[in-house]
Amino acid sequence: MYTINELKEWIKQERNLIQPEWGNWRGYTQGLLLVVLATILGRLLLNLFSPANMVMFYLICVTVTAISWGLVPSILVSLLSVLAFDFFLIPPYFTFTVADTQYIFTFIVLFLVGIVISYLTTRVRQQTEIARHHEREVTALYALGRDLVGLSNLESYVHAIIKRVKETLSHDVVIFLPENNTKGSFQTYTDSSGITIGKNELSVARWTFQNKKPAGFNTDTFPDAKAWYLPLVTARGSIGVIALWSTASTDKVTEEQERLMEAYTDLTAVAIEGIRLADELHDTQVLKATEKLQTALLNAISHDLRTPLVSIIGALSSLQEEEMNLNTIVKENLIQVACDEADRLNHLITNLLDESRIEAGAITLSRQPSEIHDLIGAALEQLGNRSRTRNININIPAEIPFISVDFGLIVQTFVNIMDNAIKYSSPDSLIEINVHYIAPEVIVEIIDRGIGVPEQDLQHIFDKFYRIKRPDNVGGTGLGLSISKGIIEAHNGHIEAKNRPGGGTIISITLPVVETKPYNVEKSNEQS
């Protein structure tokens, strides 16, 4: 058995479970009408049934009222039933006095049963109603969730949310997000053209944002505002405000709309927060990489950029000193050293600039159909004397399509790789450039008989600032290959390094051909 305290607790819980429903005037009149009908029926059947059975008619009245019009009307009907039963159907008739006192018990039971029926019916009905509301909410939220899948930026998120909320609630919607740089000002998003957001509306939005409390027409704060403002709150605080604009016909929202709106608000806050966090994460990563680049840049400046200058200044100042009495051969050597080092310095600076440009995402491809002969030729041309003094064997198949690439960038890649091949192999060894066409890709292999790459370094040589530790220090920034990789990958291509059997390195670059429109040479020649 329940103790009194448990019972009190139970009543408290139950009270929270159901809402008192006052119903409307129609419920009361129709309830009254039912009691009248039941009483008339009772009067008509007075001789057929015993009064105790007439109670059933009244119970039907109470049930119908509870189902149709709510709790309070049905309780009232219970009370009315007891009174009518007593007055019309219990002898002596037309008076509340009761001859047989056992009917007092009937009255009490009738009243209590009436109340229990009212209560239980109402509860079942309300729970059905709640379940239906929940279903609608879940459907609406699911629809919004589905809208957001696949979107990746804030703008598209916000517009998807606005569209969905507007469709579901048939109110115009505005989302206010604080601007990053200016405090107190908002970026507003809406897809309803008719809305003008005045100073007053903005200050209500600001209030909501700062106080993290709803405001506007559906509330007690700024009830004159044109919209109902809800704060978008996450664990990190207020991130914005969503506003439901009042329509011309009504400035009320229904309870269901209100609940839906709350659910939307939560989801919106989480979604916007999510995309913000993703952006921030990306920014942080970029920042970290930039910092790393800057540190490396400083190291490069302090060492790699200074080394060539040491030789240049040294050579030039030797030439300047008249008392050194240098002979022609020594002079020529000094001049050669200065020139080579100056070239190296220039190459270094170009690479550093390119790397920072690739980092910043500032490189855009301007693709044009290019001939592989031409790309290799232009690279050899850029290498100038360094390529002319070497024996370079080029094998390009006769039937090879044009590839659609950024000419300048691909030439630069070839220059970087050929430069390495020249630098890291002895001057009398052969360098081979082999081109293969395996549809839909063109593969360019640059092969040397040089010192090769230690096995453990192979996978790292395309990393930024990675340099193989070697006793004989050949100059470089460790940027050339990383830039090349960046460029090739921007073309959806692939670059890899292998050791050549018997010594040397094979760098192989794979580039997709990318269909260019077929072109008929003969036809164009006839046109002139």
Next chain:
Amino acid sequence: MNNPKILIVDDEDAIRKFLYVTLTSQSYTVIEAKRGNDALSAAATYKPDTIVLDLGLPDIDGIEVTRLIRQWSHVPIIILSVRGSEKDKIAALDAGADDYLTKPFGVGELLARLRAALRRITQTNEEPIFTSGKLKVDLAQRIVTLSDNEIQLTPNEYELLRVLVSNVGRVLTHRSLLRTVWGLEYGDEIHMLHVNISNLRRKIETDPARPQFIITEPGVGYRFRLKDNN
């Protein structure tokens, strides 16, 4: 021509000084200007034979200087600039510049470009036969020979070669080549140009992968290189 006059426009004193020393040693007469406006008045006053122009000037941009000079003069303009992007090169060439060298550059390269520019102004339409190394182009009879063997070219290939050799040393952008050879409406048919250049190279170059005559300016256009040892 005795002592051709070269106008050097650059705001860096060190570069002007170095160019002055180099060019005077090659018996050029050198005029210097520091700013765009000075360059414009010097160009009008001294009537130089070639202008060597920096793009990053303190007052007017070099591209604008080129455009203003082109309004009244055909003097060859060689751009010297640290701006090395294809876009900058094309902009300068479209504005009317003849050639483009990215800083830093070798003196040999600059002198070669200067010689080519000067040769263009002295030989306009006078010599019907163009010679470079083993290649000979008879512009009057439309005959091309390589080591005295006649080479068969299609009309378009010949026209392309003719335009290139009559602008020897000069960088011609893809667009300007297409417009001159094929016509105004073909300005964007870069693929067509590449195919014809490729065929032309196969016919006149010993090694098409390492062309000696028709030089590719990556992403910009083509240039016919003058071989000095003819």
